[in-house]
Amino acid sequence: MVTAKDANEVTGTKRAATKRPALSRQDRKNLIKGILFISPWVIGFLVFTLWPSIYVLILSFTRYSGLGAPVWLGLQNYQRLLVDDLFWKSLGNTFFYCLLAVPIGAVVAIVMALAMNRSVREIAVYRAIFYLPSILPAFAMSFIVMALISPQYGLVSWVLSLFGVPKTSYLSDPWGAKIVIVAMAQLGAGNAALIFLAGLKGIPETLYEAARLDGAGPVRRFFNITLPLISPIVLFNLITGISSGLQVFTQAYIMTNGGPNNETLFYMLYLYKNAFSYAQFGYASALSIVLFVIGLIMALITYVVSKRFVTYDLVS
Structure with missing residues (x-):
């Protein structure tokens, strides 16, 4: 006991x-x-x-111009957001950019990684060429792209004119300016391509050999082996791409300053103008808080949805 x-x-x-x-x-x-x-x-x-x-x-709960003491406003800044047309315009432009640039960027990065994974001579040189544009500063790349698409002396405009495409100022066209900025984002795909390349190197070659013996072609091997096994990297790329896409700023600031007709007025550019052009730091702070919440929600949605297609094991 x-x-x-x-x-x-x-x-x-x-x-x-x-x-x-x-x-x-x-x-x-x-x-x-x-x-x-x-x-x-x-x-x-x-x-x-x-x-x-x-x-x-x-x-974000005050009116503050940068001088003097902030004046408490409560929720007035957030109430102002709901009736601010430029807020909704900038938000729509940013979502448009994310919906195009992020998935296209993932596809471009995967294609580049597959090309860099080939066993060919001087592959290191090709990898360096693919990667170099991604290390250029965004402001420098903006000026380069502006020179390339210039209707007067741009190389791209000249090449297109050889195929009968009339020379035009793409940055003066609402849709053209958006497409140029989306296309410009793909020049930085080399950074993501290196991450995808590391994932491709981690896939056992025995899986491809077994698939070849079963008669699987290149397309089937890609969708049944390669894509499922690099799906965690795809998820990482999507989340980081959404984060950077919501913060797109430099290209629009330098190339169009939000024009024409506010068609490239992205969220961060509108936030910047409120803070440093209009001296409305309180309202700009409210914009930044809303952007943080939107980014968090989009990342959570992406993560939850990804559970259906992300594979973390070699054999599911």
Whole structure:
């Protein structure tokens, strides 16, 4: 029969066994060194990320021009969003860009990765050529594209004219300007292509050999083996692409400044204009909070839907 004294002894023994051992002098030194090493990142995160995020949230409920003290408005900035035509216009332009640029970019990156995965001579040179455009700054690439499509001296316009396409100012056309910016985004697909290439290198060659023995052709091998096994990378590319697509800014700012007729007035450009052109930092802060919520919702939807097609194992 177990007495209360025995039960207390057993409980005390368990507590002693689960009690965390005291740190030695060397362990304490290592802990202090570890804290010192990560302290720059922690301080940077608190000062340059966490606090600005909290401050923007506070400013979104105020009217603030950058001078003087903010004036508390409550929910007026968010109520203004609902009746702001340019807000809905910029949001629609941004969604249009994401719906075109992100999936097209994923397809282009996969095709480039398949090309870079070929066993041909000088493949390293070809990989470098595919990757180089993605490391160019967006503002530099914008000026290059403007020069290429110029109706007066642009190389692209001249080549198209050889096939009977009339020279035109694409950036002055509402749809043409959008398509140019979407097409320009594909010049940076080399970065994503390298990630897809790493995924392709991780697929066992034995799977392809077995598929060939079963009579599967290249198309069937791609859709039954390659695409399912790189689906986690596709998901990663979609989420990062949506995030960057919602923040498209530089191309429109340099090439069109939101024109013509606000057809390239993307969300970040409208936010920028409210903050630094109109000095409405409170309203711009509300725009940034809404953008964060939209991005979070889109990422969650993408992740939930992805459970139907993402494969994390070699054999499902």
